[in-house]
Amino acid sequence: MTYAETIDYLFTRLPMFSRIGAAAYKKDLTNTIRLCEALGNPQYQFKSIHIAGTNGKGSVSHMMAAIFQTGGYKTGLYTSPHLKDFRERIKINGEMCSEAFVIRFTEKIQPLIEEIEPSFFEITVAMAFSWFAEQKVDIAVIEVGLGGRLDSTNIIHPELSIITNIGMDHMNMLGNTLSAIAGEKAGIMKMGIPCVIGESVPETKRVFDHIAEKVQTALIYAAETKSIVNWTYEHHQLIVTMIDHASQEQREYRLDLPGIYQLKNIITVAEAASQLASKGWNTGVHIVQNALPQVKKLTGLHGRWEIIHENPAVILDVGHNEDGIKAINQQLAYVPYEHLHIIIGMVKDKDIDTVLNILPKNAHYHFTQAQIPRALDAVSLQHQANRVGLTGDCYADVNAALKQVLAIADPKDLILICGSVFLVGEVMIPIAKD
Structure with missing residues (x-):
């Protein structure tokens, strides 16, 4: 073989x-x-x-x-x-x-x-x-x-x-x-x-x-x-x-x-x-x-508050459960930014409602999904997020979401990709702002 x-x-x-x-x-x-x-x-x-x-x-x-x-x-x-x-x-x-x-x-x-x-x-x-x-x-x-x-x-x-x-x-x-x-x-x-x-x-x-x-x-x-x-x-x-x-x-x-x-x-x-x-x-x-x-x-460790792009900052973090998202929230308190964009996808067997309830309310959300059967589809994630006041558009995959967010983000914004190890793994690096 x-x-x-x-x-x-x-x-x-x-x-x-x-x-x-x-x-x-x-x-x-x-x-x-x-x-x-x-x-x-x-x-x-x-x-x-x-x-x-x-x-x-x-x-x-x-x-x-x-x-x-x-x-x-x-x-x-x-x-x-x-x-x-x-x-x-x-x-x-x-x-x-x-x-x-x-x-x-x-x-x-x-x-x-x-x-x-x-x-x-x-x-x-x-x-x-x-x-x-x-x-x-x-x-x-x-x-x-x-x-x-x-x-x-x-x-x-x-x-x-x-x-x-x-x-x-x-x-x-x-x-x-x-x-x-x-x-x-x-x-x-x-x-x-x-x-x-x-x-x-x-x-x-x-x-x-x-x-x-x-x-x-x-x-x-x-x-x-x-x-x-x-x-x-x-x-x-x-x-x-x-x-x-x-x-x-x-x-x-x-x-x-x-x-x-x-x-x-x-x-x-x-x-x-x-x-x-x-x-x-x-x-x-x-x-x-x-x-x-x-x-x-x-x-060669990747995906732990990993900065892959500047102006705007694009950060990857594999946080995907309650403690992981709480840690991300703590980190965000120390990082300056103009607007916060969160690109998120999750898998079906996580405690999704708990995670959604503790995510920042002041962020612009962009819902997507990893390309694996375990992934929760972006539309379902969007609907669950809407119930706790988190709104945003859906994207077929994480790179489509990232391309769109880079096109609209200001240089001082922060773009965070999180919610699933598998989602983070699909981000194409290097990235470029069109």
């Missing part, structure tokens, strides 16, 4: 969550275990870090990978979903795996695919583990796909586990309460492997404490060890002063991921790096300080 034929086979032959939603979610690890056994259990051939959470796990994964790379390690990074190229999911030191490997792996595993009919995600996890083992990485940062306990990635034995936060998302699969969702994500905790918790509330802390005691592992609540004493937003960078509660030392960090919501993630990252340093990894404070200003350059 050619690479294009291989990708078409993977996308069409295997149940894919981005296309069909919950029907693609396999609630056990049987297929992943079977696949990896057939491949010689590659997941045991490299060291790893495991990262779960409702929001922030992608950013934290990329920041941790940047820290390891800066520390001199050959670093694997597995994340999902991809924005434009399937191989974005599987990187080593910021470089995507080769097309030749994707073809070779798929042809090798194809008979087993036909026999056990795994999901798309199960195959991509096995593919990533195989690439990292084959390339002999020093460490791999592994982002959970969905939940944790039954996620395909949950067959690794990591150096450290991280749970960024718990929010209301994927309730149809993970549960309808914060405690239920926390229980699923806490399923990545392993006996004797410390786990750093980013954010918690009493409802989720009780769950974390209970499961940690059950599996006999140490919990570290990052917010209890470090805090932000000052921060500024300058030239699309966050400049953060953080205090270590134990030593009372204050240190400055510069972060090229400018979303204000990264203030929560950076505390998690700093504590995780500290825990790893105590285990002998080269992830001390100076390494972290050198890594964080170049996360995007080192790992």
